[in-house]
Amino acid sequence: MDCFTSKVSVLLLLLLSAVVLPKGNCRTHSCNENDQSALLIFKHHVVDPLDYLSSWSDEKHCCAWKGVQCDNVTGRVTTLDLNNQYLQGEINLSLLQIQFLTYLNLSCNSFTALSLTNSNYQSLVKPSNAYANFSSLKYLDLSFNEDLQLDNLQWLSHLSSLQCLNLSAIYLESQTNWLQTMAMLPSLLELRLSMCRLKSISPSVKFVNFTSLLTLDLSQNSFYSDLPYWLFNISSDISHIDLSSNGLRGQIPKTLLNLRKLKSLRLDDNGLTGPIPDWLGEHQHLQHLNLTENLFNGSFPSSLGNLSSLTQFGVSSDSLSGSLPNSIGQLFNLRSLYIGGSLSGVLSEKHFYKLFNLESLVLLSAFSFDLDPNWIPPFQLHEVDLRNTILGPTFPEWLYTQRTLETLDVSSSGISPTNADRFWSFLANVRSIRLSNNNISADLSNVTLNSAYIIMDQNNFTGGLPLISSNVLYLDLSYNFLSGTISNMLCSRLGRKMNTLYYLDISHNLLTGGIPDCGENCRGLTLLKINNNKLGGEIPPPMDLHKNNFSGNPLDISSFKSLAYLNLAENNFSGVVPTKIPKSIQGLILRGNEFSGNIPAELCSLPSLRILDLSQNKLSGSIPSCICNVPFNL
Template sequence: MLLLLLFLSLPPLSAAQLCHPNDLAALLAFKNSFSNPNSSLPSWDPQFHCCNWYGVECNDTTNRVLGLDIASVDLHGTIPPSLSKLHHLQRLRLHKLPNLVGPIPPELGQLPLLGYLVISWTNISGPIPSFLTNLRSLSYLILSFNRLSGPIPPSLPSLPYLYAIDLSRNLLTGPIPESFGHFLLSTALDLSHNMLSGDIPASLGNVNFSRIKLSRNKLSGDASVLFGKDKVADTIDISRNSFEFDFSKVGFMESLDVLDISHNKIYGSIPKQITEAVYLQFLNVSYNRMCGEIPTGWKLKYRSESWDNSSFFHNRCLCGVPLDPCK
């Protein structure tokens, strides 16, 4: 009874005291690093529990900050190094922040539990830093729709749990690293809409990609290594490059849903085995150098209505439905 009376006589914890002091300090430093903190993050008021602030996710038991998801607010400034003080952070998403500029700070490599990193639709610039490989828990890396430049770090495939990487719509240059043929997991890879060049590494044939998008670059060489009857990709988009290989020799995975090889220098015929891709919904082989009869007898589970002559035209001598009959 005496203990109960003593407990009831204690003053209630303030909202700020419910937050771990280190997390509270790091969040306030994040907010105050921007030139317009009060207008952009008005709910981030230390009078209120930080786990109820916009975009902040906490552990229900410990109140430690696990996630930070900031999107579509008017932040002006750079990514502050104070994020590295959120030692329990597992998820970070900075999305649609057009006035977020500058490089990715090296302090971001000091978050050992970070598994989900999204920085997209911003104006961050500079290189993709190699220190991201310090994030040994990282499984999901999205750095799309930014102004990142320079080469792709060859060390990224060393991350043991990485299964999704999207570096699309940046200003990246140079080749795809040979090391990208050594991902440890079945990986979804999107490098589209950059300025990458050079031959595609043959090592990419070692990876059973779940999805691969390389469109709108300046890549060349033999991309047939991405295909195979025993692979599991649902999307292969290598359009608008300078790939050159014999399409008649590739095999097709049953799981394929989207195939776009248009605007390349691919030759040969369309293999009959493509009709076994029962989930195929989008197909474009136009603007290549292929010949022969378009296969018939498709075994599609869901018949696509989007295939017309535009999926096949501007080849050397393809023929058959939906193009002109073969002679």
């Protein structure tokens, strides 16, 4: 081997050693003593009912503890993620003494307090150096600790490296200077303070030093003011703003155009007034624009059809007037369209011309449709909500082309005749359907319903009750003209699989006969409403049976463990007030019968009881004193 080859071989060995050796060293790296001490201080203040922190002991070094991650080379703690572990007690900021901690997530727990020091570990957390090592933290999430109240936010100002801060659903009502505190975080990219009960948004402040901010979420607070000046002078790079549900008023100022890189703007559920600005069409980067539930007036600006980047778009106001411009059909990236309020006019194929990617179509204004019966839409929808539109009289042909439909609502849309076989076959593949308040005439005797959620009240359905598959969870057929008995629905072979059905309303029909004992099939029912029919005989199992002809003494219904509501009002029941009632009962209505005797004290032991009506009976004696301790809904 010549000298050159030898030198190259030695060099390669050295390079391989440089790559391999650190990895071997990291396997023997133990947890840093200061990091471990800070974690143990934190644990000392935590109530841990599920024993999630059982691994936090001296038997293992802290890099092996649940929720803890360390750097592979140095062994220093860099991440602590205890999200959604049912932890309680106090958050001790000894955690912020961990010098290289960059990620801290304590969200979705039940912490109630926050502190900086602990008397039992005073030597480890001294006030003089309490903030000394805060500079590494980049991500802090304390959100959805809903009983946590922070009276002091000054400690945040020491987190100079913080990029993402989420304090959503934490009680910050007393924080009047929260804006100034947040502005002291020079590296902040994302700020989320949703549902914090904040009251002041400092609308008159002209400038706030949010030069790096990209995302701002202040939704669901209580500002009740104009949009603040400083909002339109913050970082020119900001891309996401959410100010929904804040009681904001006034008009949208044109200074919003300063935020040229805005991708998402949510101003829904406020009290904003004036016209919808036509200059909004200049925001070429907008992908998500939600202006629903406001007080805008005037017409719908056609310039919004220029927002070619939009994927989600919503507008509604009861003061808008005029029609929807054809330009809305140019939004070829749109996936979700929501238009509500007082708009009207006729919609044609032009309104949907290039909506190739549309998945959700919600039109809640009094639109009518002029569509070719052979029109095939350019989209395949998952959700259609056309309630209160003028859709009828026939079920639209184009809806039959939607093969991916999961949710359909065409309530109050003037639909009457249908092609029965095609209609029910189509609906059987839709998970949630709502056909309320139409004029649909159909005999349901030979129909099998298959959707999970079905609301078909206030129509002209006749014949016997339909069969239902085991997929059905919620069924409302009230206010129709259905007749016959209910045994076919409850006790059929198909019905034997209906343990998942939890809500059934067949009230206000023409049903007759008694109610069969199909308890095994109905055990999961939370609410059964069959009032205002012509039923009679012995009292059956649950739930809303008022205004029928039942008599006798109630049966034991304690085996119906999920029963929440029992209405026996205005029948002919006699004897004593029933006491064998499931613990789940929330509403018990026995008004207008022939019950006699005392009010049983056993009613006080029903833990969920909120509604009790025993009026218009023949009761005697005194009211049990324990009744006063029941938290009734008055």
